[in-house]
Amino acid sequence: MSVLFILIGASLLLAIGFLIAFLQSVKSGQFDDDYTPSVRILFENDLKSSPAKTKK
């Protein structure tokens, strides 16, 4: 039964991993605007493929 310690530890680690991913996504602003991205995805590809001259 003591394998439970390891299993629970592993499951917690996994959950913490997802939590951190979620916190990161909130912090990076993914939840700020839930409309614009839905429009942006419909634009033709020239948006991305065109040379962004000044992009660092």
Next chain:
Amino acid sequence: MTKAITNIQHCYHCGEDCKEEIHFNDKTFCCQGCKTVYEVLSENNLCNYYDLNNTPGTSLNREVHKTRFAYLDDELVKSKLIQFTDGKISTATFYIPQIHCSSCIYLLENLYRLKQGISRSNVNFMKREVHITFDNSILSLRQVVELLVSIGYEPNINLNDLERKEKSDHIRRYYLKIGIAFFAFGNIMLLSFPEYLGINALTESPFRRFFGYLNFVLALPVMFYCASEFFSSAYNALKQKTLNMDIPIVLGIIAMFARSTYEIFSQTGAGYFDTLGSLILLMLIGRLFQNKTYDALSFERDYKSYFPIAVTTVNNGIESSIPLTKVRVGDRLLLRNQELVPADSVLIKGKGNIDYSFVTGEATPLSKASGDVIYAGGKHIGAAIEVEVTKEVSHSYLTQLWNDAAFNKENADRQITSLATQVSKWFTPIVIGIATAAMLFWWNKDLHKALNAFTSVLIITCPCALALSSPFTLGNVLRRLSRNKVYLKNALVIEKMARINSIVFDKTGTLTNTKTASIDFHGEALTPYELQLVKSLTYHSSHPLSRKVYDLLKEVKLIDTTDFKEIEGKGIEGWVDENCVRIGSKKYLYGDNSGSSSPISDFRHASKIYIGINGNIKGFFLIKNEYRKGFGNLMTTLRNKFKLYVVSGDNDAEKNFLGQYISADNLIFHQQPADKLMFVKELVEQKHEQVMMVGDGLNDAGALKQANVGLAISDNVNNFSPACDGIIEASGFERMDQMLAYAKDGVKIIIASFGISLVYNLVGIYLAVQGTMSPIVAAIIMPLSSVTIISFTTLSSSLAAKRRGY
């Protein structure tokens, strides 16, 4: 001007009727501005802009003066607008109200293809904002703004922007807290399962100890991070010596945390961490639900967000741009087409044509001659004029309203207590009383049981269900209303709205619709041919009254016009098909030129347009403001339930008409903005009425602020509206009675759900005072009560919405 036009083309860029057609690339444009934008876009392969939506642009039919944005070179202004800079790469965010479709997003996100130096631009559609990253060494802030202006997206830069504090993104914080609470709650629940199911193999130590310690660790961030706002809110309430709903909540969670910690470390029980986690998670969701606000709307605007940042002064013929705050009495200002009059002034040079529509709601511009006083807030239309400032910006006719006390006392005594707070005033003492009584009862018999009973009562009465009923009901009401174009500042407004017993209306622009004025002809009837003559002449004038006549005669064909002349502020004339046609004011046609001064009380005038053909005066078009759709029905319904008033800055011409609906004593005319404020103040403070003010313009701003509920009505909610508690789109006007009834429903639902949660509390207290409540009972009864409340409030408020048609 002598080209025959048979059918009107629509501009390829902005979709407006073309007055002069400009052809380019087989496309038709209404003006050079629109054509230029098209040229720029087609050169840069951005014509996708036109494929995504038809005529996505906005009309550019006005010149932008070169020095207009000179103030953006000012270091102080720059430092306030630029959010981040490392000397080379800078970022700035602009509010652009014109953003309205996917084409806008497409174009604005492709700015880097238009101009070198812009590396990234990101649109937030809901906020109508564009976030631009640019290279400072290649482009200045001014050039960025000028680029935006040149493609028809003029950012709205105003004084409020400059004074803006960094907006705390509280919504983001809610997401963080909810994420952590959800994580902790889920894991605690999982680790508590053996306890629920009584699996002996797992409830024996060392597993039990291990699970307990893990739960404790998981509960720490919930207690000290996620629940922090409940603590601070309770602390603030205690500091102000009041009781709010958060105090019993905090008592409950402290009791829960302390007892659970004790049980786990003394190994006497499993604790209540699962309940703690679910409570805090649910309450956070409730708060998020209630606090979702409308990003693109602002309810705090005052004249500062309407006025420009900088104005052009003229000193010995030298033009310079100075910040508005530095304008002093005696300064000479240059006002170009479409610029605002920032302070009360006297017209020195040029013909003024001032549009006061934002101040009064009246759409017809007033003409001013040199020497006339011009009041702040008007917009000048036409060739540039020079004015001399006679009053400081903050002491002008319009802006002095904001010096009134109503704007200073920061909601302190206007803050009415919400229902939840009222309930908690007696709830908290009773809970503490019962807990203490239970403890004292057991004190001598069994000390352990006494402490158990005390904490159990605090835990079980933790009024999470009570605390959830308001957010979920009001949050739902807010969302339902917003779907019907009624945007309220916060949930408290709904509770305030439910208590209203009198309604004060502004007239012009609120009860009447300035856009669809009714227009009809008085005099000898015009023949179809004469109508053609009239339309052909008005075709060449951009005066709003000419446009109205023109729009009226939709079906009429146009004829050539020659020798067109527009006499500023008087009328127009020209030769149409060998006929001399003159259209204009009475004075203009009858040749009476005595006295053309128009004081401020005459805002609405010139509603008669006289028509003369070959020297014969045929009669006049009478333009009357039309009352909004459903006005009669609405007034008839409302007057049975509320006291109605009309406070108007206008003359009493409409007294008889309004008298049909509202008793004559409650119709007050000739009211200045400050009078309106005083009128509402008297109702609120002397007569103790709960007043809702409905207004539209800056002149109602004082009254809106003073009233218990200030509602601004607007034809387009993204346009400017004065500070208020709610913005209602004009189309929702006729359903105002339903809106008020719905607000009342909302409050009734809250009261009903208070009843339900009290029943749960009574059952809980019955178990708790015996000192034998087990954690599993708490873990069932508390989430169960919360879920009951959430489903009850959501369902019943949706049902009520259906009944009210929202």
